[in-house]
Amino acid sequence: METFEDLRKCWQENTSRNDSADTLSKESVEKVIRSRIRREKNTVMQYFWASFAYQVLIYAFASHLIIKFWGDGELMLLAFCGTMLYIPFTILLMKKFKAMSIRATDNLDFSGQDIRSSVKNQYVLLADFFRFKKMFEWLAIPLSCLIMVLIVFKLYVPGEIEEHVTGAIISFLALLSCFAAAIYFQNRKRFIAPLRQLKLILEDIAQDSYDLFQE
């Protein structure tokens, strides 16, 4: 049985021996940096295209309805409401996401930050974005579902909602459930699990310094 100090000595001997063996060439470092820049760009572009396609669908559908049913006040109002509902949220969402992704990738300056500050900043940033996203979801998703159901019943169901109240409610709830399920799984993967992990690290740090959360 060797003591921890023996292993520590072994570590130090081993590291001093290996340190000189691993020098990197200029080409290999440049290759790594180029590949990372490409990867980062791809991640941002993936989000951009997904978001762009979704918005094009929403606005194209609303414009189509307004043009096709020009003069039908009720339908135009619904399409207009749908568009108006999404414009400010789209702008805000993009701004928040941009701020988060820029800070998370491009300008995340680890150089002046100790581990505790870095983890705390990541937690605050992610929690802030998640809070905003949840607010958006609670407000915009039920309203979107309502507008969609109203439009579909107005366009394709004879007698419209007045004659099919139960059907409309079921459609609304079904649509809302689909959105809720998708959002739940997305939030769990992208926000709840990462936030829990960050909180665990923060709690671990705070074990011996109870003032962490009071700062």
Add this chain to the structure above:
Amino acid sequence: MNSSMHDQFLKDLNQNIGIVHRVCTTFFFNDWGEREDVLQEIMYQLWKSYPHFNGASKFSTWMYKVSLNTAITHVRKSKRAPEKEKLTDKYNQIAESNEQLHTEEKMKLLYAGIHTLSAIDKSIILLYLEENSYDEIASITGLTKTNVSVRLVRIKKSLEEKLKSNF
């Protein structure tokens, strides 16, 4: 980053490249793929942050900060949860089969022991093994010097117990 700064970065990086390797091995001991990935990510973060390095601290201290922060972030993004694990049977077998352990095997066993610790404890013990002072460990982790000292006693005790049961 201009050419001369890039050359200086390469020179500084090569002088301290062992830090990056040891951080990667400490955090991703059992996973070669993740280790390679985080190694590249650390190099990229170092390259991006290098213009912000103002020489206020030692280059190695700055490098530990960037490397450990990147590794901890990578653990969070990684699919595997950073749970505490028991020493693997693989390393138990190594320990049982050799009476006189070779340096490499001892290192593997030590890494396996460290791998069972939490992210912060891993960082602290790595910095301790690398002969950083308590002040430096405190500055890198953001803990107070007293906290570092208290935690080190606890970590060493826990590691010694784990290693003892595997020798």
